[in-house]
Amino acid sequence: MTAVTDRQKLQYIAARAADARVNVELETEGMTLNIGPQHPATHGTLRIVARLDGEQVIAAEPVAGYMHRGYEKLAEVRTYAQVTTLVNRIDWLGSFANEVPFILAAERLMEVEAPPRATWIRTLLFEMSRIANIILFLGDMGVQLGAITPVFFAFRDREYVLDQIERVTGGRFHPNFDRIGGLKDDLPKGWLEDTKAVMDKVRSFCDEIEDLLMGSEVFQERTRGIGIIPPDVALQYGLSGANARASGIDWDLRRDACVGLAYPEVDWKVWTHPDGDSFARFWVRLQEVREATRIIDQLADGVPSGPIMAKVPRIIKVPAGEAWVSTENPLGEMGYYVVSQGDLTPFRLKIRSASFNNISITPWLLRGVYVPDIVTILASLYFILGDIDR
Protein backbone atom coordinates (compact mmCIF):
# COMPACT_ATOMS: atom_id res chain seq x y z
CA MET A 1 0.00 0.00 0.00
CA THR A 2 2.64 2.44 1.02
CA ALA A 3 4.76 1.41 -1.94
CA VAL A 4 1.98 2.35 -4.36
CA THR A 5 1.53 5.67 -2.71
CA ASP A 6 5.21 6.37 -2.94
CA ARG A 7 5.23 5.58 -6.60
CA GLN A 8 2.28 7.82 -7.24
CA LYS A 9 4.01 10.53 -5.29
CA LEU A 10 7.16 10.10 -7.29
CA GLN A 11 5.27 10.17 -10.57
CA TYR A 12 3.55 13.32 -9.47
CA ILE A 13 6.82 14.93 -8.52
CA ALA A 14 8.47 13.79 -11.76
CA ALA A 15 5.64 15.25 -13.82
CA ARG A 16 5.89 18.54 -11.99
CA ALA A 17 9.64 18.57 -12.40
CA ALA A 18 9.41 17.87 -16.14
CA ASP A 19 6.89 20.65 -16.47
CA ALA A 20 9.15 22.97 -14.58
CA ARG A 21 12.09 22.08 -16.78
CA VAL A 22 10.16 22.78 -19.94
CA ASN A 23 8.98 26.08 -18.58
CA VAL A 24 12.41 27.09 -17.44
CA GLU A 25 13.90 26.24 -20.85
CA LEU A 26 11.31 28.23 -22.70
CA GLU A 27 11.63 31.25 -20.53
CA THR A 28 15.24 31.76 -19.66
CA GLU A 29 17.66 29.16 -21.01
CA GLY A 30 18.59 28.93 -24.66
CA MET A 31 18.22 25.90 -26.81
CA THR A 32 20.84 24.05 -28.78
CA LEU A 33 19.90 23.20 -32.32
CA ASN A 34 21.97 20.64 -34.13
CA ILE A 35 21.87 21.01 -37.90
CA GLY A 36 23.45 18.15 -39.76
CA PRO A 37 25.75 16.38 -40.38
CA GLN A 38 23.05 14.85 -42.57
CA HIS A 39 20.95 17.75 -43.72
CA PRO A 40 20.01 18.79 -47.24
CA ALA A 41 21.16 22.35 -46.67
CA THR A 42 24.67 21.40 -45.72
CA HIS A 43 25.78 20.02 -49.12
CA GLY A 44 27.41 17.03 -47.53
CA THR A 45 28.36 16.44 -43.97
CA LEU A 46 28.90 19.75 -42.26
CA ARG A 47 27.33 19.97 -38.84
CA ILE A 48 26.31 23.26 -37.31
CA VAL A 49 25.64 23.50 -33.61
CA ALA A 50 23.58 26.60 -33.03
CA ARG A 51 22.70 28.02 -29.65
CA LEU A 52 19.33 29.71 -29.92
CA ASP A 53 17.47 32.29 -27.96
CA GLY A 54 13.96 31.95 -29.30
CA GLU A 55 14.29 32.36 -33.05
CA GLN A 56 17.66 34.05 -32.88
CA VAL A 57 21.06 32.44 -33.05
CA ILE A 58 23.33 33.58 -30.24
CA ALA A 59 26.26 31.35 -31.15
CA ALA A 60 26.93 28.95 -33.98
CA GLU A 61 29.79 26.55 -34.35
CA PRO A 62 30.40 24.57 -37.52
CA VAL A 63 31.82 21.12 -36.91
CA ALA A 64 33.87 19.85 -39.84
CA GLY A 65 35.87 16.70 -40.22
CA TYR A 66 33.25 14.16 -41.18
CA MET A 67 34.95 13.85 -44.52
CA HIS A 68 38.59 14.43 -43.68
CA ARG A 69 40.70 12.31 -45.98
CA GLY A 70 44.16 13.51 -45.06
CA TYR A 71 45.34 14.53 -48.53
CA GLU A 72 48.29 16.48 -47.15
CA LYS A 73 49.66 13.31 -45.56
CA LEU A 74 48.75 11.09 -48.50
CA ALA A 75 50.49 13.44 -50.92
CA GLU A 76 53.77 12.80 -49.10
CA VAL A 77 53.74 9.22 -50.38
CA ARG A 78 52.43 9.92 -53.87
CA THR A 79 54.48 10.89 -56.86
CA TYR A 80 53.68 14.24 -58.38
CA ALA A 81 51.71 12.62 -61.17
CA GLN A 82 49.63 10.69 -58.67
CA VAL A 83 48.76 13.70 -56.56
CA THR A 84 46.39 15.04 -59.23
CA THR A 85 44.17 12.03 -58.60
CA LEU A 86 43.81 13.14 -55.00
CA VAL A 87 43.32 16.83 -55.57
CA ASN A 88 40.58 16.11 -58.11
CA ARG A 89 38.45 15.16 -55.16
CA ILE A 90 38.84 18.33 -53.13
CA ASP A 91 36.22 20.44 -54.86
CA TRP A 92 34.47 17.70 -56.76
CA LEU A 93 32.16 19.96 -58.73
CA GLY A 94 35.02 21.78 -60.40
CA SER A 95 37.68 19.13 -60.24
CA PHE A 96 39.79 20.17 -63.19
CA ALA A 97 40.36 23.53 -61.55
CA ASN A 98 41.93 21.78 -58.55
CA GLU A 99 44.61 20.15 -60.65
CA VAL A 100 45.81 23.31 -62.30
CA PRO A 101 47.49 25.19 -59.40
CA PHE A 102 49.24 22.03 -58.22
CA ILE A 103 50.58 21.29 -61.67
CA LEU A 104 51.62 24.91 -62.10
CA ALA A 105 53.51 24.79 -58.79
CA ALA A 106 55.32 21.62 -59.82
CA GLU A 107 56.12 23.14 -63.21
CA ARG A 108 57.53 26.22 -61.52
CA LEU A 109 59.87 24.12 -59.40
CA MET A 110 60.93 22.12 -62.45
CA GLU A 111 61.34 25.26 -64.59
CA VAL A 112 59.05 23.71 -67.18
CA GLU A 113 56.56 25.71 -69.13
CA ALA A 114 53.56 24.21 -70.86
CA PRO A 115 53.27 25.04 -74.57
CA PRO A 116 50.74 27.76 -75.52
CA ARG A 117 48.17 25.31 -76.84
CA ALA A 118 48.16 23.43 -73.53
CA THR A 119 47.82 26.71 -71.64
CA TRP A 120 44.77 27.69 -73.69
CA ILE A 121 43.08 24.34 -73.34
CA ARG A 122 43.78 24.41 -69.62
CA THR A 123 42.12 27.78 -69.37
CA LEU A 124 39.17 26.54 -71.40
CA LEU A 125 38.64 23.53 -69.17
CA PHE A 126 39.22 25.67 -66.10
CA GLU A 127 36.35 27.94 -67.08
CA MET A 128 34.20 24.94 -68.01
CA SER A 129 34.72 23.62 -64.48
CA ARG A 130 33.75 27.00 -63.13
CA ILE A 131 30.49 26.92 -65.06
CA ALA A 132 29.74 23.32 -64.09
CA ASN A 133 30.37 24.22 -60.47
CA ILE A 134 28.51 27.52 -60.20
CA ILE A 135 25.51 26.40 -62.25
CA LEU A 136 24.69 24.01 -59.46
CA PHE A 137 24.93 26.81 -56.92
CA LEU A 138 22.51 28.94 -58.93
CA GLY A 139 19.97 26.14 -58.94
CA ASP A 140 20.61 25.07 -55.38
CA MET A 141 20.13 28.54 -53.95
CA GLY A 142 16.52 28.35 -55.10
CA VAL A 143 16.00 25.02 -53.37
CA GLN A 144 17.14 26.48 -50.06
CA LEU A 145 14.46 29.11 -50.43
CA GLY A 146 11.72 26.66 -51.34
CA ALA A 147 11.87 27.01 -55.12
CA ILE A 148 12.28 23.53 -56.53
CA THR A 149 12.32 24.25 -60.25
CA PRO A 150 15.70 26.02 -60.70
CA VAL A 151 17.69 23.03 -59.55
CA PHE A 152 16.21 20.86 -62.29
CA PHE A 153 17.23 23.44 -64.86
CA ALA A 154 20.66 23.52 -63.27
CA PHE A 155 21.15 19.78 -63.45
CA ARG A 156 19.87 19.73 -67.02
CA ASP A 157 22.21 22.43 -68.27
CA ARG A 158 25.20 21.33 -66.22
CA GLU A 159 25.00 18.05 -68.08
CA TYR A 160 25.79 19.81 -71.37
CA VAL A 161 28.92 21.26 -69.82
CA LEU A 162 29.94 17.98 -68.22
CA ASP A 163 29.45 16.21 -71.52
CA GLN A 164 31.92 18.59 -73.10
CA ILE A 165 34.41 18.05 -70.29
CA GLU A 166 33.94 14.31 -70.64
CA ARG A 167 34.58 14.40 -74.36
CA VAL A 168 38.02 15.86 -73.75
CA THR A 169 39.09 14.22 -70.53
CA GLY A 170 37.06 11.02 -70.32
CA GLY A 171 35.74 11.90 -66.89
CA ARG A 172 32.72 13.92 -65.89
CA PHE A 173 33.83 14.63 -62.35
CA HIS A 174 37.42 13.55 -61.97
CA PRO A 175 39.20 14.34 -65.21
CA ASN A 176 42.78 13.82 -63.95
CA PHE A 177 43.79 15.35 -67.25
CA ASP A 178 46.50 17.82 -66.36
CA ARG A 179 50.10 16.72 -66.62
CA ILE A 180 53.33 18.36 -65.61
CA GLY A 181 54.39 20.05 -68.82
CA GLY A 182 51.03 20.02 -70.56
CA LEU A 183 47.96 17.90 -70.99
CA LYS A 184 47.20 14.24 -71.47
CA ASP A 185 45.47 14.62 -74.81
CA ASP A 186 44.46 17.08 -77.45
CA LEU A 187 40.93 18.30 -78.05
CA PRO A 188 38.62 16.00 -80.02
CA LYS A 189 37.49 17.10 -83.46
CA GLY A 190 34.61 19.56 -83.52
CA TRP A 191 34.81 20.17 -79.78
CA LEU A 192 35.32 23.90 -79.99
CA GLU A 193 32.22 24.46 -82.13
CA ASP A 194 30.09 22.31 -79.87
CA THR A 195 31.42 24.12 -76.82
CA LYS A 196 30.30 27.44 -78.25
CA ALA A 197 26.83 25.99 -78.78
CA VAL A 198 26.81 24.82 -75.17
CA MET A 199 27.79 28.31 -74.06
CA ASP A 200 24.63 29.64 -75.72
CA LYS A 201 22.66 27.17 -73.64
CA VAL A 202 24.43 28.26 -70.48
CA ARG A 203 23.65 31.88 -71.23
CA SER A 204 19.99 31.13 -71.71
CA PHE A 205 20.09 29.18 -68.44
CA CYS A 206 21.41 32.30 -66.72
CA ASP A 207 18.55 34.32 -68.17
CA GLU A 208 16.08 31.69 -67.03
CA ILE A 209 17.43 31.70 -63.50
CA GLU A 210 17.37 35.46 -63.41
CA ASP A 211 13.72 35.46 -64.54
CA LEU A 212 12.73 32.70 -62.17
CA LEU A 213 14.47 33.78 -59.03
CA MET A 214 15.86 37.24 -58.88
CA GLY A 215 12.62 39.05 -59.59
CA SER A 216 10.74 36.98 -57.05
CA GLU A 217 9.65 38.89 -53.99
CA VAL A 218 10.30 35.90 -51.75
CA PHE A 219 13.85 35.62 -53.05
CA GLN A 220 14.51 39.31 -52.52
CA GLU A 221 13.04 39.30 -49.01
CA ARG A 222 15.05 36.28 -47.96
CA THR A 223 18.39 37.44 -49.33
CA ARG A 224 18.53 41.23 -49.39
CA GLY A 225 20.21 42.57 -46.28
CA ILE A 226 20.72 39.06 -44.87
CA GLY A 227 24.16 37.82 -43.90
CA ILE A 228 26.07 41.02 -44.59
CA ILE A 229 29.84 40.67 -44.59
CA PRO A 230 31.79 43.95 -44.47
CA PRO A 231 34.92 43.94 -46.65
CA ASP A 232 37.30 44.26 -43.70
CA VAL A 233 35.88 41.21 -41.97
CA ALA A 234 35.87 39.29 -45.22
CA LEU A 235 39.60 39.91 -45.69
CA GLN A 236 40.47 39.04 -42.10
CA TYR A 237 38.80 35.69 -42.45
CA GLY A 238 40.42 35.13 -45.82
CA LEU A 239 37.24 35.06 -47.85
CA SER A 240 38.02 34.84 -51.51
CA GLY A 241 36.34 34.43 -54.84
CA ALA A 242 32.77 35.52 -55.32
CA ASN A 243 32.23 35.82 -51.56
CA ALA A 244 34.88 38.55 -51.37
CA ARG A 245 33.76 40.23 -54.58
CA ALA A 246 30.19 40.37 -53.28
CA SER A 247 31.55 42.45 -50.40
CA GLY A 248 32.92 44.97 -52.85
CA ILE A 249 36.52 43.73 -52.87
CA ASP A 250 37.76 44.16 -56.40
CA TRP A 251 40.10 41.22 -56.52
CA ASP A 252 40.38 38.35 -58.92
CA LEU A 253 43.50 36.22 -59.23
CA ARG A 254 42.75 35.63 -62.88
CA ARG A 255 43.37 39.33 -63.44
CA ASP A 256 45.75 40.28 -60.60
CA ALA A 257 48.13 37.34 -60.47
CA CYS A 258 47.56 35.20 -63.51
CA VAL A 259 50.15 32.42 -63.60
CA GLY A 260 50.41 30.08 -66.57
CA LEU A 261 46.87 30.56 -67.87
CA ALA A 262 45.57 32.46 -70.86
CA TYR A 263 43.39 35.06 -69.13
CA PRO A 264 45.45 38.10 -70.20
CA GLU A 265 44.69 37.15 -73.81
CA VAL A 266 40.95 37.66 -73.55
CA ASP A 267 38.65 40.56 -72.83
CA TRP A 268 36.61 40.06 -69.69
CA LYS A 269 35.48 41.84 -66.58
CA VAL A 270 35.63 41.29 -62.83
CA TRP A 271 32.17 41.71 -61.30
CA THR A 272 31.78 43.10 -57.83
CA HIS A 273 28.79 44.06 -55.72
CA PRO A 274 28.93 46.58 -52.88
CA ASP A 275 26.23 45.07 -50.62
CA GLY A 276 27.92 42.00 -49.17
CA ASP A 277 24.64 40.20 -48.48
CA SER A 278 23.30 36.85 -49.67
CA PHE A 279 21.75 38.49 -52.69
CA ALA A 280 25.06 40.04 -53.72
CA ARG A 281 26.81 36.68 -53.52
CA PHE A 282 24.16 35.15 -55.75
CA TRP A 283 24.28 38.02 -58.20
CA VAL A 284 28.07 38.03 -58.49
CA ARG A 285 28.12 34.30 -59.20
CA LEU A 286 25.44 34.67 -61.84
CA GLN A 287 27.50 37.34 -63.58
CA GLU A 288 30.58 35.18 -63.28
CA VAL A 289 28.95 32.36 -65.19
CA ARG A 290 28.01 34.78 -67.94
CA GLU A 291 31.54 36.16 -67.97
CA ALA A 292 32.95 32.64 -68.13
CA THR A 293 30.89 31.92 -71.24
CA ARG A 294 32.36 35.05 -72.80
CA ILE A 295 35.87 33.93 -71.88
CA ILE A 296 35.28 30.48 -73.34
CA ASP A 297 33.86 31.90 -76.57
CA GLN A 298 36.94 34.05 -77.06
CA LEU A 299 39.36 31.29 -76.11
CA ALA A 300 37.64 28.84 -78.43
CA ASP A 301 38.21 31.23 -81.33
CA GLY A 302 41.91 31.55 -80.74
CA VAL A 303 43.35 28.24 -79.56
CA PRO A 304 46.86 28.26 -81.00
CA SER A 305 48.18 25.21 -82.76
CA GLY A 306 51.23 23.32 -81.64
CA PRO A 307 52.21 20.58 -79.23
CA ILE A 308 50.31 19.95 -76.00
CA MET A 309 53.24 18.64 -73.99
CA ALA A 310 56.58 20.16 -73.16
CA LYS A 311 59.51 17.80 -72.97
CA VAL A 312 59.69 16.37 -69.46
CA PRO A 313 61.47 13.33 -68.05
CA ARG A 314 59.36 10.21 -67.75
CA ILE A 315 60.27 9.81 -64.09
CA ILE A 316 59.52 13.15 -62.56
CA LYS A 317 61.84 14.20 -59.77
CA VAL A 318 61.12 17.76 -58.79
CA PRO A 319 64.19 19.80 -57.81
CA ALA A 320 64.43 20.97 -54.21
CA GLY A 321 62.63 24.19 -53.49
CA GLU A 322 59.38 25.72 -52.40
CA ALA A 323 56.60 27.17 -54.48
CA TRP A 324 53.25 28.72 -53.81
CA VAL A 325 50.80 28.92 -56.69
CA SER A 326 47.16 29.82 -56.34
CA THR A 327 44.43 30.30 -58.88
CA GLU A 328 40.94 31.73 -58.89
CA ASN A 329 38.88 28.57 -58.56
CA PRO A 330 35.09 28.43 -58.71
CA LEU A 331 34.92 28.63 -54.92
CA GLY A 332 37.68 31.15 -54.40
CA GLU A 333 41.44 31.18 -54.03
CA MET A 334 42.82 27.67 -54.20
CA GLY A 335 46.53 27.29 -53.72
CA TYR A 336 49.22 24.74 -53.09
CA TYR A 337 52.38 25.30 -51.10
CA VAL A 338 54.72 22.64 -52.39
CA VAL A 339 57.94 21.83 -50.55
CA SER A 340 60.21 19.57 -52.56
CA GLN A 341 63.48 18.02 -51.51
CA GLY A 342 64.33 16.60 -54.89
CA ASP A 343 62.38 13.41 -54.43
CA LEU A 344 59.68 11.66 -56.39
CA THR A 345 57.09 12.87 -53.92
CA PRO A 346 56.41 16.25 -52.36
CA PHE A 347 58.11 16.62 -48.98
CA ARG A 348 55.18 18.66 -47.74
CA LEU A 349 52.07 19.79 -49.53
CA LYS A 350 49.93 22.44 -47.93
CA ILE A 351 46.55 22.68 -49.60
CA ARG A 352 44.84 26.01 -49.19
CA SER A 353 41.26 25.45 -50.20
CA ALA A 354 38.74 28.22 -50.52
CA SER A 355 35.81 26.76 -48.59
CA PHE A 356 37.86 26.25 -45.44
CA ASN A 357 38.32 29.99 -45.07
CA ASN A 358 34.90 30.83 -46.48
CA ILE A 359 33.17 28.74 -43.83
CA SER A 360 35.44 29.80 -40.98
CA ILE A 361 33.52 33.08 -40.95
CA THR A 362 30.22 31.38 -40.01
CA PRO A 363 30.59 31.69 -36.19
CA TRP A 364 30.91 35.44 -36.72
CA LEU A 365 28.32 35.69 -39.45
CA LEU A 366 25.55 33.57 -37.95
CA ARG A 367 25.53 35.38 -34.63
CA GLY A 368 22.22 37.19 -34.32
CA VAL A 369 20.51 35.86 -37.45
CA TYR A 370 17.17 34.07 -37.40
CA VAL A 371 16.98 30.31 -37.72
CA PRO A 372 15.54 30.15 -41.26
CA ASP A 373 18.33 32.43 -42.47
CA ILE A 374 21.04 30.00 -41.38
CA VAL A 375 20.21 27.88 -44.39
CA THR A 376 20.14 30.71 -46.91
CA ILE A 377 23.35 32.23 -45.60
CA LEU A 378 25.16 28.90 -45.77
CA ALA A 379 23.82 28.36 -49.26
CA SER A 380 24.95 31.81 -50.37
CA LEU A 381 28.47 31.28 -48.99
CA TYR A 382 28.57 28.19 -51.21
CA PHE A 383 30.98 25.59 -49.99
CA ILE A 384 31.85 22.06 -50.99
CA LEU A 385 32.54 19.74 -48.10
CA GLY A 386 35.53 18.16 -49.78
CA ASP A 387 36.96 21.63 -50.07
CA ILE A 388 36.68 22.20 -46.30
CA ASP A 389 37.88 18.83 -45.08
CA ARG A 390 40.40 17.88 -47.76
Add this chain to the structure above:
Amino acid sequence: MAEDQTETAATAEAEPEAQVDEARAGIVEAFRAELGDAVEDAEVQPGRDVWIRVRTDAWRAAAEAARNSLGARYFCFLSAIDWLPSPYGRSMDAAVDVELARRAGEDPASPSTELAHGVTGGSTRFQVLARVADVGRPGGYWGVTLKADVGDDMTVDSWVPVYAGADWHEREAWEMFGLTFTGHPGLRHMYLPSDFEGHPLRKEFPLLARMVKPWPGIVDVEPMPGDDEEPADGSGDADGEGDS
Protein backbone atom coordinates in the same frame (compact mmCIF):
# COMPACT_ATOMS: atom_id res chain seq x y z
CA MET B 1 36.07 49.10 -67.77
CA ALA B 2 36.76 45.76 -69.32
CA GLU B 3 39.45 47.19 -71.55
CA ASP B 4 41.12 48.91 -68.60
CA GLN B 5 41.41 45.68 -66.72
CA THR B 6 42.76 43.62 -69.55
CA GLU B 7 45.25 46.39 -70.13
CA THR B 8 46.36 46.24 -66.52
CA ALA B 9 46.77 42.52 -66.81
CA ALA B 10 48.67 42.86 -70.06
CA THR B 11 51.08 45.46 -68.71
CA ALA B 12 51.69 43.42 -65.59
CA GLU B 13 52.59 40.55 -67.86
CA ALA B 14 54.86 42.65 -70.04
CA GLU B 15 56.79 44.22 -67.17
CA PRO B 16 60.47 43.35 -67.21
CA GLU B 17 61.48 40.99 -64.45
CA ALA B 18 63.84 43.42 -62.80
CA GLN B 19 60.98 45.80 -62.05
CA VAL B 20 58.86 43.11 -60.40
CA ASP B 21 61.91 42.11 -58.47
CA GLU B 22 62.21 45.65 -57.15
CA ALA B 23 58.65 45.57 -55.91
CA ARG B 24 59.30 42.38 -54.01
CA ALA B 25 62.60 43.62 -52.62
CA GLY B 26 60.63 46.64 -51.45
CA ILE B 27 58.37 44.34 -49.45
CA VAL B 28 61.40 42.87 -47.69
CA GLU B 29 62.70 46.37 -46.98
CA ALA B 30 59.36 47.41 -45.55
CA PHE B 31 59.34 44.42 -43.22
CA ARG B 32 62.92 45.16 -42.13
CA ALA B 33 61.93 48.75 -41.40
CA GLU B 34 59.02 47.57 -39.27
CA LEU B 35 60.63 44.67 -37.44
CA GLY B 36 64.30 45.59 -37.38
CA ASP B 37 66.62 42.68 -36.70
CA ALA B 38 63.70 40.35 -36.00
CA VAL B 39 63.81 39.62 -39.71
CA GLU B 40 66.23 36.73 -39.79
CA ASP B 41 66.28 35.95 -43.47
CA ALA B 42 64.49 36.82 -46.64
CA GLU B 43 64.44 35.55 -50.17
CA VAL B 44 63.10 37.08 -53.33
CA GLN B 45 62.55 34.99 -56.42
CA PRO B 46 62.34 37.60 -59.17
CA GLY B 47 58.95 37.74 -60.79
CA ARG B 48 57.62 34.99 -58.61
CA ASP B 49 57.47 35.22 -54.87
CA VAL B 50 58.98 36.53 -51.66
CA TRP B 51 59.68 34.79 -48.35
CA ILE B 52 60.52 36.37 -45.01
CA ARG B 53 61.61 34.47 -41.92
CA VAL B 54 61.21 36.23 -38.61
CA ARG B 55 62.34 35.42 -35.08
CA THR B 56 59.90 33.26 -33.13
CA ASP B 57 59.13 36.02 -30.63
CA ALA B 58 58.33 38.41 -33.48
CA TRP B 59 55.76 36.11 -35.08
CA ARG B 60 52.76 38.15 -34.03
CA ALA B 61 54.59 41.42 -34.56
CA ALA B 62 55.17 40.30 -38.15
CA ALA B 63 51.42 39.79 -38.59
CA GLU B 64 50.69 43.18 -37.10
CA ALA B 65 53.26 44.84 -39.35
CA ALA B 66 51.87 43.07 -42.41
CA ARG B 67 48.26 43.94 -41.66
CA ASN B 68 48.38 47.31 -40.01
CA SER B 69 51.41 48.97 -41.54
CA LEU B 70 51.87 47.35 -44.94
CA GLY B 71 48.22 46.83 -45.85
CA ALA B 72 48.24 43.06 -46.32
CA ARG B 73 44.74 42.75 -44.94
CA TYR B 74 43.95 39.44 -46.61
CA PHE B 75 44.75 36.32 -44.62
CA CYS B 76 45.47 33.41 -46.91
CA PHE B 77 46.59 30.47 -44.79
CA LEU B 78 48.68 29.44 -41.80
CA SER B 79 50.32 26.08 -41.40
CA ALA B 80 53.50 24.34 -40.34
CA ILE B 81 56.29 22.22 -41.76
CA ASP B 82 58.05 19.32 -40.07
CA TRP B 83 61.55 19.27 -41.52
CA LEU B 84 62.53 15.90 -40.05
CA PRO B 85 63.42 13.54 -42.89
CA SER B 86 60.91 10.73 -42.83
CA PRO B 87 62.20 7.83 -40.70
CA TYR B 88 60.47 5.52 -43.16
CA GLY B 89 62.88 6.35 -45.95
CA ARG B 90 63.02 9.11 -48.49
CA SER B 91 59.60 9.67 -50.01
CA MET B 92 58.41 6.79 -47.80
CA ASP B 93 58.42 4.95 -51.08
CA ALA B 94 61.29 2.62 -50.49
CA ALA B 95 61.12 0.36 -53.55
CA VAL B 96 61.39 3.24 -55.98
CA ASP B 97 64.08 4.96 -53.93
CA VAL B 98 66.22 1.89 -53.73
CA GLU B 99 65.97 1.39 -57.46
CA LEU B 100 66.75 5.01 -58.27
CA ALA B 101 69.59 5.18 -55.78
CA ARG B 102 71.03 1.99 -57.23
CA ARG B 103 70.96 3.49 -60.72
CA ALA B 104 72.55 6.69 -59.45
CA GLY B 105 75.21 4.75 -57.59
CA GLU B 106 74.13 5.94 -54.12
CA ASP B 107 73.67 3.98 -50.93
CA PRO B 108 69.94 3.80 -50.28
CA ALA B 109 70.37 2.01 -46.94
CA SER B 110 71.25 5.09 -44.90
CA PRO B 111 68.84 7.94 -45.52
CA SER B 112 69.96 11.29 -44.24
CA THR B 113 68.79 12.44 -40.82
CA GLU B 114 69.88 16.04 -41.32
CA LEU B 115 67.20 18.68 -41.32
CA ALA B 116 67.26 20.19 -44.78
CA HIS B 117 65.51 23.52 -44.41
CA GLY B 118 64.07 25.04 -47.52
CA VAL B 119 63.80 28.65 -48.58
CA THR B 120 65.14 31.16 -45.97
CA GLY B 121 66.73 28.41 -43.91
CA GLY B 122 66.08 27.84 -40.23
CA SER B 123 67.41 25.89 -37.29
CA THR B 124 64.51 24.02 -35.70
CA ARG B 125 62.62 20.92 -36.68
CA PHE B 126 59.26 22.68 -36.89
CA GLN B 127 58.48 25.92 -38.61
CA VAL B 128 55.25 27.83 -38.89
CA LEU B 129 54.47 29.48 -42.17
CA ALA B 130 51.68 31.75 -43.22
CA ARG B 131 50.71 33.76 -46.21
CA VAL B 132 49.07 37.15 -46.31
CA ALA B 133 48.31 39.41 -49.23
CA ASP B 134 47.21 42.88 -50.15
CA VAL B 135 44.14 42.57 -52.32
CA GLY B 136 41.36 44.74 -53.60
CA ARG B 137 43.45 47.28 -55.46
CA PRO B 138 43.51 46.29 -59.14
CA GLY B 139 47.13 46.15 -60.24
CA GLY B 140 48.44 46.48 -56.68
CA TYR B 141 48.24 42.86 -55.62
CA TRP B 142 51.15 41.42 -53.69
CA GLY B 143 51.56 38.54 -51.27
CA VAL B 144 54.26 37.34 -48.92
CA THR B 145 55.01 34.04 -47.19
CA LEU B 146 56.12 34.49 -43.59
CA LYS B 147 57.98 31.84 -41.65
CA ALA B 148 59.28 31.39 -38.14
CA ASP B 149 61.16 28.69 -36.28
CA VAL B 150 59.37 26.89 -33.48
CA GLY B 151 61.56 25.85 -30.57
CA ASP B 152 61.37 22.74 -28.42
CA ASP B 153 58.54 24.18 -26.32
CA MET B 154 56.43 23.90 -29.48
CA THR B 155 54.82 27.23 -28.73
CA VAL B 156 54.30 30.27 -30.86
CA ASP B 157 52.09 33.33 -30.57
CA SER B 158 48.62 33.11 -32.02
CA TRP B 159 47.63 35.25 -34.96
CA VAL B 160 43.94 35.30 -34.04
CA PRO B 161 44.07 38.78 -32.44
CA VAL B 162 45.40 40.12 -35.74
CA TYR B 163 43.69 37.98 -38.36
CA ALA B 164 40.50 36.44 -37.00
CA GLY B 165 40.58 33.86 -39.77
CA ALA B 166 43.72 32.27 -38.31
CA ASP B 167 41.48 30.54 -35.76
CA TRP B 168 40.71 27.39 -37.74
CA HIS B 169 44.14 27.24 -39.33
CA GLU B 170 45.79 27.23 -35.91
CA ARG B 171 43.43 24.56 -34.66
CA GLU B 172 44.45 22.49 -37.66
CA ALA B 173 48.16 23.04 -37.06
CA TRP B 174 47.64 22.24 -33.37
CA GLU B 175 46.08 18.88 -34.06
CA MET B 176 48.21 17.95 -37.06
CA PHE B 177 51.61 19.04 -35.71
CA GLY B 178 51.10 19.49 -31.97
CA LEU B 179 52.00 23.18 -31.99
CA THR B 180 50.49 25.39 -29.30
CA PHE B 181 49.41 28.91 -30.12
CA THR B 182 49.57 31.32 -27.20
CA GLY B 183 46.51 33.52 -27.10
CA HIS B 184 44.28 31.30 -29.21
CA PRO B 185 40.68 31.39 -27.95
CA GLY B 186 40.21 27.63 -27.87
CA LEU B 187 42.48 25.01 -29.37
CA ARG B 188 40.38 21.94 -30.04
CA HIS B 189 40.17 19.31 -32.71
CA MET B 190 39.21 20.42 -36.17
CA TYR B 191 39.04 17.16 -38.10
CA LEU B 192 40.03 14.31 -35.83
CA PRO B 193 37.97 12.68 -33.07
CA SER B 194 38.64 14.25 -29.70
CA ASP B 195 40.33 11.12 -28.33
CA PHE B 196 42.76 10.82 -31.22
CA GLU B 197 46.36 10.29 -30.17
CA GLY B 198 49.32 11.59 -32.13
CA HIS B 199 49.86 14.32 -34.68
CA PRO B 200 49.30 12.94 -38.18
CA LEU B 201 51.36 15.40 -40.20
CA ARG B 202 54.50 14.86 -38.16
CA LYS B 203 56.99 12.87 -40.16
CA GLU B 204 57.32 10.11 -37.58
CA PHE B 205 53.58 9.43 -37.68
CA PRO B 206 53.27 6.29 -39.78
CA LEU B 207 50.81 6.05 -42.62
CA LEU B 208 49.45 2.68 -41.69
CA ALA B 209 47.93 1.85 -45.04
CA ARG B 210 51.38 2.21 -46.59
CA MET B 211 53.08 0.24 -43.81
CA VAL B 212 50.73 -2.71 -44.20
CA LYS B 213 50.78 -2.91 -47.96
CA PRO B 214 53.75 -1.44 -49.81
CA TRP B 215 52.83 0.73 -52.73
CA PRO B 216 53.61 -0.98 -56.02
CA GLY B 217 55.54 2.12 -57.00
CA ILE B 218 58.33 0.16 -58.63
CA VAL B 219 55.96 -0.65 -61.47
CA ASP B 220 56.08 3.00 -62.45
CA VAL B 221 59.79 2.98 -63.14
CA GLU B 222 59.94 -0.25 -65.10
CA PRO B 223 61.42 0.47 -68.49
CA MET B 224 59.01 0.90 -71.37
CA PRO B 225 59.38 -1.64 -74.20
CA GLY B 226 61.36 0.84 -76.28
CA ASP B 227 63.75 1.67 -73.45
CA ASP B 228 65.05 -1.86 -73.01
CA GLU B 229 68.35 -1.15 -74.74
CA GLU B 230 69.43 1.74 -72.55
CA PRO B 231 70.21 -0.04 -69.24
CA ALA B 232 71.92 -2.83 -71.20
CA ASP B 233 74.49 -0.29 -72.42
CA GLY B 234 75.49 0.33 -68.87
CA SER B 235 74.83 4.02 -69.38
CA GLY B 236 71.64 3.69 -67.29
CA ASP B 237 69.79 6.94 -67.56
CA ALA B 238 68.70 7.55 -63.98
CA ASP B 239 66.17 10.13 -64.95
CA GLY B 240 64.56 7.86 -67.49
CA GLU B 241 64.56 10.67 -70.00
CA GLY B 242 62.10 9.90 -72.72
CA ASP B 243 59.25 11.18 -74.78
CA SER B 244 55.92 11.27 -73.10
